[in-house]
Structure formats: structure tokens, C-alpha cells
Amino acid sequence: MSVTGQFDPALAGTRWPGMDFVRQRATRLLDGVVALWIFSGGIVLIEPSPYEVVFLLVLPIAIVAGLGLYRSTFGLFAILLGFTPFALIACLQVRVTPVTDAIIFTAVTIFLMLTSYFLANYLAEATARRMRIIIAAYTAIAVILALVGTLAYLRLMPGADFFLRYDRAKATFKDPNVYAPFLILPAMFALQRVLLGRGWQIVVSGAVYVVLMIGVFVSFSRGGWGHFAASSLITLVLVFMLEANARDKIRILIMSLLGLGMLVVALGGLLSIPTVSDFFAHRTQSQSYDTGETGRFGRQGYAVELALENPWGIGPGEFPTLRIREEPHNLYVTVFHVYGWGGGFFFYVMIAATLWKGSAMLLRPSPYRLMAIPVMATFTMVMAESIIIDSDHWRHVYLLIGLVWGLSTAIKNEQRISAPRHETLI
Incomplete structure (x- = not known):
């Protein structure tokens, strides 16, 4: 498989006799910690949630284990790099919301995008085994x-x-x-x-x-x-x-x-x-909050106007402090006024690139296409549902993005066009 870089202490001149033992232990531990991390994604009562906290344990173990970084997943990291400065600038535009709250909200978004990049690289190697761990x-x-x-x-x-x-x-x-x-x-x-x-x-x-x-x-x-x-x-x-x-x-x-x-x-x-x-x-x-100027669609129109008037965004948490006291409930509008035009653009690129890669996976015979079908069936519809709800902090959306990019990488690096069903049916 094609790898752009892999953590190796020898490159930094810090190789020591016990390093191989530590790396083997970390590699064995990684799958269990990833399983705990995925499991914790169902507990979202506060932000940062346990999902973010457990990931802070996953990341150093993955580095010590020498997790590979693949060229075909670098696009996700590039999107993250492009998104971050615009999103942070938008935090400084807040007028009512405390800047610290705005920064925490945006930091969670950036962090979740990073989890997608990690998951894509994690799944690109030992794909069938690791997919079973994640889905279990x-x-x-x-x-x-x-x-x-x-x-x-x-x-x-x-x-x-x-x-x-x-x-x-x-x-x-x-x-x-x-x-x-x-x-x-x-x-x-x-x-x-x-x-x-x-x-x-x-x-x-x-x-x-x-x-x-x-x-x-x-x-x-x-x-x-x-x-x-x-x-x-x-x-x-x-x-x-x-x-x-x-x-x-x-x-x-x-x-x-x-x-x-x-x-x-x-x-x-x-x-x-x-x-x-x-x-x-x-x-x-039809619910009362669906119609009228302050209803779901009325406030989405107001949010569009607001986004067009503020290229740098208005920052997280600001919309409900203005004319309408409820969020617009439309991801494709929200990302522009929360993260600015630049942040919104990179968010759109992330969604479009993921849909493109996912569609390409379904068109190419592969041992991993069977794994891709439920992932894409879910991701396409969660993106459709996002027209009526803000999903930029849904942990499982970023998990889906990581799965798509990871499976896409695995399919590109796989020579076989099929495999026994018991190996690929998760």
C-alpha cells in the first residue's frame, strides 16, 4: 500500500532496544481503544463529550503503533488545514456569545474533522478486521x-x-x-x-x-x-x-x-x-415551528441573508441572539454564518469529495464494496436530512466520512475484485 509517512523513532535518532516491544504492545492495544472510542460515541450530553476525551487516548497509541498515513486520505487533512483559519476568524466575529464558548465550539468541529482523517488511515489497513471492530x-x-x-x-x-x-x-x-x-x-x-x-x-x-x-x-x-x-x-x-x-x-x-x-x-x-x-x-x-417567519423555513431564509452579509461569518452561537431565537436547522446554511464563507466552502468540499469517493466505490467491484453499501446508504441520507437540521457536531457524521475515505483507499490498493462473502459481510 502507498504510504506518505509513518511514525518511526529511528528517523529522529531515538530508537532504543525496547521500542519494538512497545510498538507491538501499542498495536495490540490500539484496536481495543478504538472500540472503546466508538462505543463512547453514544454518550453526548456535554461538549467536549467522552468521544473526544477517549480519542485523546487513541491518538498517542496510534502514533506509537506506527499508524500509516496514506496519500489518498491526505485530501481530508488538506480540507482540515483550509477550514481551520476561516473557522477561527469567524469565532472573533461574535458579539453576544463569549469568545471562549465560540472557540470551544469551533475546536470541537476541528477535532471531529481530525477524527475523520485518523479513521480513514486506520481503516485503510487491515480493513476487514478493523471494520468488524468498528461496527461491533x-x-x-x-x-x-x-x-x-x-x-x-x-x-x-x-x-x-x-x-x-x-x-x-x-x-x-x-x-x-x-x-x-x-x-x-x-x-x-x-x-x-x-x-x-x-x-x-x-x-x-x-x-x-x-x-x-x-x-x-x-x-x-x-x-x-x-x-x-x-x-x-x-x-x-x-x-x-x-x-x-x-x-x-x-x-x-x-x-x-x-x-x-x-x-x-x-x-x-x-x-x-x-x-x-x-x-x-x-x-x-405540520408543526407550528415549521411555518411562518420564525418557523423552520422562515429562519433558514433569514440565515441565508445573514450569511451573504457577513463573509467572515458571525461565529458560533450568535444566530439565536439576533432576530430569531432558534437555530436555522440547515447545515448548508449554518456552516457559512458559523464558519464564514471560507469555512463553509471547505465544509462543502469535504461533503462533495466524500460523496464522490463513495459513489466511485459502489461502481467498482471490490471485496470491500459490501462494506461500503451500508455506509453510503447512511451517509447520503444523513446529508439529505441535513437540509432540515444542523449536523455539524454529529459525531457519527465524521465517523461516516472517515469510513468512506478509508474504504476508498482500501479499494484502490486492493488487487482482487472479489473475496469469499464470510470475509466481507460485516
């Missing part, structure tokens, strides 16, 4: 949170109100609208295993998918519902078209019909509960 840790915390959210919503656990907001499940997130999208990536991997797996793998994966689906449902996030449904459909279609053989396609068609029937029954059961049915009917109607 992610699935574990997602299932736990889905169960917590569901039990809390049904008031079947002590302290249920702590895990709810406005009577909607949020688990250990600040908002149900962030909690719901977090559950979707592991659900897509579970769905893929249901479609292509065998025996007990289908049963266990089906249970995981249902648990996560119910977790999304009790969030009563309309964006989350749409995201889950659309990502599921994309995953099913891509698996059917790109990876399924003739026998698989027949089985997928049969299982899709059975699954649809079970889904209708499950939703029917949930909606038979009066409180659930009433809340569902309320959430499917």
Missing part, C-alpha cells in the same frame, strides 16, 4: 441506547424522564433528532446481514434491526423516520443490484415481502397503544 462497537452501543430509549418511552425503567425530551426518546443524547440518526448505520449493516447471511446470523441480525427500528420510531423524529426508511431502501436495492447472485435475489425478494408484512404488524401493534397513536398523529402533521 457501534452496534453494541446503538442496541443498548435503542433499548434504553424504548423502555424509557414506555416508562418501564426507573429515571425514564432523564432519557426523554418532550416525551420523545433521546437516550444519552441531547436531542431525539440526533439520537435517531445515530442508530441507523448499525441497522443498515444488520439489514445487509439479514439479506445475505445464513442461519442464526439472519435471526440475530433481524432482531438487531427491529430493536434499532423501534428505537428510531420512539424518538418521533420525522427526519429520523425518513432517514431510516430511505437508507433501508437504498441498502436493499444496492445489495440486490451489486452483490446478490441469482439465488440471493430470489431470497431477498421473499424476505422483503415477509419483512414488510412484519413491519406493518409491528407498527400496527405500536399504534394500537393510544398514547403512541395520538403522538404519532401529532408528529405527522
Whole structure:
């Protein structure tokens, strides 16, 4: 594989006899610490969150272990370098928000972009094994949170109100609208295993998918519902078209019909509960905060005007202190007035480059394409959902970006066009 640079104390003249032993230990430790880091991504009640804190442990271990840096991932680092000065300049434009708060907010964004770059390089090597580690840790915390959210919503656990907001499940997130999208990536991997797996793998994966689906449902996030449904459909279609053989396609068609029937029954059961049915009917109607000058779309228009008038941005936290007291809830507008025109431009480049690399992965036969399908099914829809929500501090968005760039690098460096399914089905 092509590597631009790899940490080696010998280059600095600091090689010592025990270095090989330390590096071997660090290499073994790295996977476990990465698993802990991914697992901690489900606890986002404060900023900086445990996800950022644990990464401070991951990074030095990765350096000691000699993690490779790949040429094809350097674009992510270049985007980070271009984004940072503009974002920091925007912090100095704040008038009401304390500068320290603005800097902390922007520092978290920069830090999350750095995690994408790390993850891309981490996944580019030993891809199948490391992808299993990442998805296993992610699935574990997602299932736990889905169960917590569901039990809390049904008031079947002590302290249920702590895990709810406005009577909607949020688990250990600040908002149900962030909690719901977090559950979707592991659900897509579970769905893929249901479609292509065998025996007990289908049963266990089906249970995981249902648990996560119910977790999304009790969030009563309309964006989350749409995201889950659309990502599921994309995953099913891509698996059917790109990876399924003739026998698989027949089985997928049969299982899709059975699954649809079970889904209708499950939703029917949930909606038979009066409180659930009433809340569902309320959430499917137009909400008061969607319309009008101060509604979701009205404030997005105001945010566009504000961004055009302030090339250097207005800084984090400033928008709610102005004419409208609520955030614009549109990532593609927010990045311009929070990080300035320059920061917004580099953020756009990051999204566009990731979509481009992800699309190229799907078009190229590879042992890793099966891993790319759930990742891209989730990433494309979270970017679509970002039209109605601010997702620039969603940890799993940067994880998805890192996965796309890492898989893209692995595919470019892989000579094989296929591999046994048990090696590539995560």
C-alpha cells in the first residue's frame, strides 16, 4: 500500500532496544481503544463529550503503533488545514456569545474533522478486521441506547424522564433528532446481514434491526423516520443490484415481502397503544415551528441573508441572539454564518469529495464494496436530512466520512475484485 509517512523513532535518532516491544504492545492495544472510542460515541450530553476525551487516548497509541498515513486520505487533512483559519476568524466575529464558548465550539468541529482523517488511515489497513471492530462497537452501543430509549418511552425503567425530551426518546443524547440518526448505520449493516447471511446470523441480525427500528420510531423524529426508511431502501436495492447472485435475489425478494408484512404488524401493534397513536398523529402533521417567519423555513431564509452579509461569518452561537431565537436547522446554511464563507466552502468540499469517493466505490467491484453499501446508504441520507437540521457536531457524521475515505483507499490498493462473502459481510 502507498504510504506518505509513518511514525518511526529511528528517523529522529531515538530508537532504543525496547521500542519494538512497545510498538507491538501499542498495536495490540490500539484496536481495543478504538472500540472503546466508538462505543463512547453514544454518550453526548456535554461538549467536549467522552468521544473526544477517549480519542485523546487513541491518538498517542496510534502514533506509537506506527499508524500509516496514506496519500489518498491526505485530501481530508488538506480540507482540515483550509477550514481551520476561516473557522477561527469567524469565532472573533461574535458579539453576544463569549469568545471562549465560540472557540470551544469551533475546536470541537476541528477535532471531529481530525477524527475523520485518523479513521480513514486506520481503516485503510487491515480493513476487514478493523471494520468488524468498528461496527461491533457501534452496534453494541446503538442496541443498548435503542433499548434504553424504548423502555424509557414506555416508562418501564426507573429515571425514564432523564432519557426523554418532550416525551420523545433521546437516550444519552441531547436531542431525539440526533439520537435517531445515530442508530441507523448499525441497522443498515444488520439489514445487509439479514439479506445475505445464513442461519442464526439472519435471526440475530433481524432482531438487531427491529430493536434499532423501534428505537428510531420512539424518538418521533420525522427526519429520523425518513432517514431510516430511505437508507433501508437504498441498502436493499444496492445489495440486490451489486452483490446478490441469482439465488440471493430470489431470497431477498421473499424476505422483503415477509419483512414488510412484519413491519406493518409491528407498527400496527405500536399504534394500537393510544398514547403512541395520538403522538404519532401529532408528529405527522405540520408543526407550528415549521411555518411562518420564525418557523423552520422562515429562519433558514433569514440565515441565508445573514450569511451573504457577513463573509467572515458571525461565529458560533450568535444566530439565536439576533432576530430569531432558534437555530436555522440547515447545515448548508449554518456552516457559512458559523464558519464564514471560507469555512463553509471547505465544509462543502469535504461533503462533495466524500460523496464522490463513495459513489466511485459502489461502481467498482471490490471485496470491500459490501462494506461500503451500508455506509453510503447512511451517509447520503444523513446529508439529505441535513437540509432540515444542523449536523455539524454529529459525531457519527465524521465517523461516516472517515469510513468512506478509508474504504476508498482500501479499494484502490486492493488487487482482487472479489473475496469469499464470510470475509466481507460485516
